[in-house]
Amino acid sequence: MECASNTGVVSWEQGERVASYLVQASGPDGYQVYCSSPTTSCRLTSLHCGQAYNLTLTAQDSHCNSQNAFSQLQSVPCAPTSVQASLVCLSNSAAVTWQSASGALSYQAEGITVDGTHMVYCNSSVTHCNLEYLLCGETYNVSVLSMDHTCSSEESLSTQVHTAPCPPHTIDVEVNCSAGSMTVTWPANPDAESFHVRAETSGGAFLSCDSTSTSCSISGLPCGQSYSVIVTSVRGGCESQPSTAVNVTSAPCVPQGETANLDCVTNSVWVTWLQAKGAESYSVLAVERGGTNSSCSAADLHCNVPDLLCGATYTFHITAVNSFCRSAPGNAFQIQTAPCALTSITAHTDCYSSQITVSWQLNEVSSFYVATAEGHDQSVLICNSTGTSCDLSGAKCGMQYTIIISVSSDKCSSLRSPPLKMHTAPCAPQNITVNPVCDSNGMAAAWSPSLVAESYSLTASSRDGDVRTCRSTANNCTLLHLHCGQIYDVSITASAGNCTSLDSQQVTFYTVPCEPQNMIVEVQCDTGTATLSWVEGQGSLQYFTTAQTTDGHTLHCDTTSTSCSIDGLTCGMLYNFSALASDGTCNSSLTVPIQRGAVPCPPSTVRVRTHLMVDATLIRVYWNFVDCPDVTYLVQVTGDIQDNPESLMDVSSYWTDINYFEFPVPCSTSYSVTVFAQNSAGISRPSKAVTGVTVPCPPMNITFTGDSSSATVAWRSSALTTGYRVYQLSSDGRVPVCLTSNLSCEVSGLQASNVAVTAWNSAGESFASRVATGKKKWTCGL
Secondary structure (H helix, E strand, C coil): CCCHHHHHECCCCCCCCCCCCEEECCCCCCCEEEEECCEEEECCCCCCCCCCCEEEEEEEECEEEECCCCCCEEEECCCCCEEEEEEEHHHHHEEEEEEECCCCCEEEEEECCCCCCCCEEECCCCEEEECCCCCCEEEEEEEEEECCCCCCCCCCCCCCEEEEECCCCEEEEEEEEEEEEEEEEEECCCCCCCCEEEECCCCCEEEEEECCCCEEEEECCCCCCEEEEEEEEEEEEEEEECCCEEEEEEECCCCCCCCCEEEEECCEEEEEECCCCCCCCEEEEEEECCCCCCEEEEECCCCEEEECCCCEEEEEEEEEEECCCCCCCCCCCCECCCCCCCCCEEEECCCCEEEEEEEECCCEECCEEEEEEEEEECCCCEEEEEECCCEECCCCCCEEEEEEEEECCCCCCCCEEECCCECCCCCCCCCEEEEEHHHHHHEEEECCCCCCCEEEEEEEEECCCCEEEEEEECCCEECCCCCCCCCEEEEEEEECCCCEEECCEEEEEECCCCCCCCEEEECCCCCHHHHHHHHCCCCCCCEEEECCCCCEEEEEEECCCCCCECCCCCCEEEEEEEEEEEEECCCCCCCEEEEECCCCCCCCCCCEEEEEECCCCEEEEEECCCCCCCCEEEEEEEEECCCCCCCEEEEECCCCCCEEEEEEEEECCEEEEEEEEECEEEEEECCCCEEEEECCCCCCCEEEEECCCCCCEEEECCCCCEEEEEEEECCCCCCCEEEEECCCCEEEECCCCHEEEEEEEECCEECCEEECEEEEECCCCC
């Protein structure tokens, strides 16, 4: 079947002496269609959908018809009808149904948003299926098609389904603490008819409200309750998925069970209470009748209200606080502080002393005085005297002390001084931590805060002599751009007034490692490997190397040594090689990239063939092709002409993509041949050199001394010659009469006119030189 056109294509084997063929297709609905052809195929058009056609093939000649051949053909299935889609609100899916279609073995339902941006499918062998994962607030066109083993029908007529509305994408909740209500707001949604708000506690109790606008209020909130607030959109009885929940808390309950204790030394009140539901913290306010007030706050169930006036009556209120509200004040209670009849006092201590000297004026009421100091940690120091001063011993560093003078051990009697506050010198900072700031090669130090310290000074000294300092009023400090790969000793002092603490215990810190130095990259063309080596960076424990192409492809190698091999280079590609060092926490900066190409290898096999010319040798250089893309080759020939170091030859070919090249080289020349390969990544190293010598130059200045009975033939030497041959020339050719490595030879029975001399070596034999009126004469081919 040709599915798109619902056309059947029938084919068969050619029979003998057949003029034409007739195909008849009969469907179960009584419909028949024919086609005829003189070849071995024909097309049945206009078939009814979903029919199993019986085929009859008849061969014909000019007189008779053959016996019939039979087969079957299934036409394209019919499209489904009566397609309906209804929304399943709870899952925001669509239930699709349809009437069965003739010829269908299975069905596929398709839903596409009207703007075409989202599409979903479901498949079924029955006449219904669910389209799931629909987008909220969208209209989908839904259609169904039928399928058999081969073809699909046309799509059915489409129907539409409108999905559940979308929930509000943001909601805001404002709690009215005094009214015990919350107001929830959200953006407008034209797809929704109304909105439902639900505020639920962790125990499952909930409050709700409904609205057709963009806000809704819930009143009657009990104190101390935490709520998860959600909003859903509603349309035609279908409710959206809930919005993202917002957690809020109603006003905390009023604190109960308050108690209070007066501390007459510090003139402060220690207040406690019971846990209030919904409270995150508490605030205690003490108000004196004249309007003076003092307060404290705490997340626990107690706090100390400080700095109260002597002989005053204070009214106390406790309020619970959370992120949204404050409770109403708790039950009010009153405390009256003790009077202060004695005059003011003074106190002094030296920076590193454990003693505080307290002074006062004498009072006629008493000749015996008690000095009491209470620390912020509730520790107490006491001394007494009949004079005007005494020394409090055992004072600790970093303490805030409150000191009073009284005439008896009853600190709350009227015969007491007003409280005096002072602090001792700060302690050396404790619990120092130093963490690296990797990206700027720095350190971030922190330590336990001191109650009395006004400032801190940090000093960091490296082993290479670098000294850095920083000052801070907080208990942390940061130093940046330290020397790489160094060990710094860190110490901290705290200062208050004129006093500075002793140095803290030293902490050792290792800075960011230095980047690798003097990196070298060597590329091995035969293995596609690059070997990187470098000088060890100070402070390094591990190294990471990369090779990156211009299109971003990256290869890696990690090592704890100072060299690494990166495999998998692609021949012909350019790479940027870089490395960085790591100490396990921080990485150094990257080295400056080194660009190297995965250049091709030189040819592994280079051969030379020679051919003798009149006064030179033609050398032909052959080599094997290199397995690498887009490679061209260059041949270089160097040598000494006439074996003379001052007569140098250096010639090169042009770059070529063939694997041979020819050069004429002078006679008596030693030569060296190398071949280079190149592509876009660069030029290879030279191939292994092939060396040799050319055929010697013909001997010069041939002389013939003597006569035909006996004569001496002599000549000048020819460079790079192994030996010489003297020939007798005749019309039949030449006959060697002397073979020597000397520069002369004794001959007999020869005339000067028929004498020739050649030079020879491993490359071959030179052309011959003859005696001719005192001049050399070359005889070609002799």
